[in-house]
Amino acid sequence: MTKPSQISAGSTLGMIAGGQIGGFFSEAALRMGYKVAVWDPDINAPAKRFASEPFTGEFDDKRVFNAFKEIVSGVSVEWENVPNSLIKELEKTVIVKPGSKSLTLAQDRIKEKSFLASNGFPLTEYVAIQRIDEINGVPFDFPWIIKTATLGYDGHGQWYIKNMTDITGNSALQDSKVPMVVEKVVDYQIEVSVVVAMDDDGEVIAYPPTENLHKGGILKMSISPARIPDEIQSRVIELGCSIIRSIGDPGVFCIEMFLEKNGNLLINEIAPRPHNSGHHTIDAFSVSQYENQVRVLTGLPLREPIMLCESVLLNVLGHEYDALMNNSAINQILSSLNAKIYSYGKTSIRPGRKMGHIVFCGTSLDELIRQAESCQDIMDRNLSSG
Numbered sequence: 001m002t003k004p005s006q007i008s009a010g011s012t013l014g015m016i017a018g019g020q021i022g023g024f025f026s027e028a029a030l031r032m033g034y035k036v037a038v039w040d041p042d043i044n045a046p047a048k049r050f051a052s053e054p055f056t057g058e059f060d061d062k063r064v065f066n067a068f069k070e071i072v073s074g075v076s077v078e079w080e081n082v083p084n085s086l087i088k089e090l091e092k093t094v095i096v097k098p099g100s101k102s103l104t105l106a107q108d109r110i111k112e113k114s115f116l117a118s119n120g121f122p123l124t125e126y127v128a129i130q131r132i133d134e135i136n137g138v139p140f141d142f143p144w145i146i147k148t149a150t151l152g153y154d155g156h157g158q159w160y161i162k163n164m165t166d167i168t169g170n171s172a173l174q175d176s177k178v179p180m181v182v183e184k185v186v187d188y189q190i191e192v193s194v195v196v197a198m199d200d201d202g203e204v205i206a207y208p209p210t211e212n213l214h215k216g217g218i219l220k221m222s223i224s225p226a227r228i229p230d231e232i233q234s235r236v237i238e239l240g241c242s243i244i245r246s247i248g249d250p251g252v253f254c255i256e257m258f259l260e261k262n263g264n265l266l267i268n269e270i271a272p273r274p275h276n277s278g279h280h281t282i283d284a285f286s287v288s289q290y291e292n293q294v295r296v297l298t299g300l301p302l303r304e305p306i307m308l309c310e311s312v313l314l315n316v317l318g319h320e321y322d323a324l325m326n327n328s329a330i331n332q333i334l335s336s337l338n339a340k341i342y343s344y345g346k347t348s349i350r351p352g353r354k355m356g357h358i359v360f361c362g363t364s365l366d367e368l369i370r371q372a373e374s375c376q377d378i379m380d381r382n383l384s385s386g
């Protein structure tokens with residue numbers, strides 16, 4: 001039975017912004033019989049490698065807007081910081097998932113946190129400030145993390161604060177004119193995330209939670225499933241699903257959480273899209289988070305994903321990419337480890353930029369973590385010798 005809003009194979013799906021997440025969406029869409037139009041201001045955006053129709057132009061370019069809108073039957077986004085005005089304009093005539101409702105929340109930490117708090121979800125202690133001099137009213141002790149309310153990613157727009165001198169001596173913070181949130185640093189046991197997909201009828205499916213290890217504010221390793229008791233896994237999934245139900249917008253989402261040492265869960269943030277900590281779903285599950293993004297957008301049915309193997313995902317950041325791709329490292333990694341390499345096709349390297357990832361699949365997490373650590377050692381050695 002086809003639903004009226006179902007988008008048939010052969011149609012063109014639109015992807016706003018074309019990084020690796022848009023690229024994996026495009027691969028899944030192509031495999032399922034769709035064409036993909038990728039719109040990104042960068043002519044070399046990675047997802048354009050898979051685009052049947054690449055669109056290059058700023059997101060406020062009316063000419064590009066009209067041409068793009070003309071050919072797409074449905075639109076999804078690569079990340080939350082695409083202009084909401086564009087999404088609202090597209091929503092008038094095209095199916096867009098996730099819609100402006102969830103983007104509005106995810107684009108602004110203050111809106112997101114007050115939505116979560118008013119719906120009774122557990123959060124880190126925080127205070128929203130409009131100007132830096134309001135910092136004196138923060139009622140909890142150091143250490144803090146100050147985050148800009150908008151446009152943060154990979155730890156950008158964040159400052160770790162141990163005392164008042166870290167604020168008075170920081171000219172970027174002193175000169176900052178933008179709203180911010182001040183959060184208490186959580187002394188967590190581990191960080192976890194859960195990917196949830198919701199369809200038009202409010203049916204949700206979820207992947208087992210992933211355990212995430214960050215380095216310098218950037219995700220470095222994800223372990224699936226997270227090494228936490230079943231009871232906590234269930235609580236993470238329930239919490240993630242009820243947040244997405246209360247937002248009420250169909251799409252694929254990832255909810256990042258902290259597991260405190262006392263077993264409490266606190267929500268860190270929501271991404272209204274597939275997530276870096278879910279790349280492994282391509283290899284380790286019956287259906288990936290990207291295929292689910294396609295299914296939700298096109299109105300195809302969702303089904304609980306089956307885990308095919310345990311997995312560890314290692315991000316390749318900045319110049320680690322050169323270190324990985326030099327002949328001696330890649331030969332050593334591929335001959336000695338069960339590594340599957342994903343390279344995003346980015347044309348320039350910046351420190352900390354996500355250039356690719358490596359997945360290790362198998363039956364023993366201890367062994368997979370050991371392999372990922374050996375792989376990291378090989379990259380590190382080639383980084384220092386290169």
Ligand SMILES: Nc1ncnc2c1ncn2[C@@H]1O[C@H](COP(=O)(O)OP(=O)(O)OP(=O)(O)O)[C@@H](O)[C@H]1O
Nearest residue numbers: 124145152153154155156183184185186214217219
């Ligand atoms: N209140 C906190 N207590 C402890 N650690 C924190 C806190 N807030 C953030 N962090 C650490 O910094 C990382 C990045 O923070 P956050 O997710 O808020 O920012 P982001 O820039 O949106 O990152 P990303 O794009 O990776 O999701 C978190 O995953 C966590 O490791």
Ligand SMILES: [Mg+2]
Nearest residue numbers: 154256268269
């Ligand atoms: Mg985050």
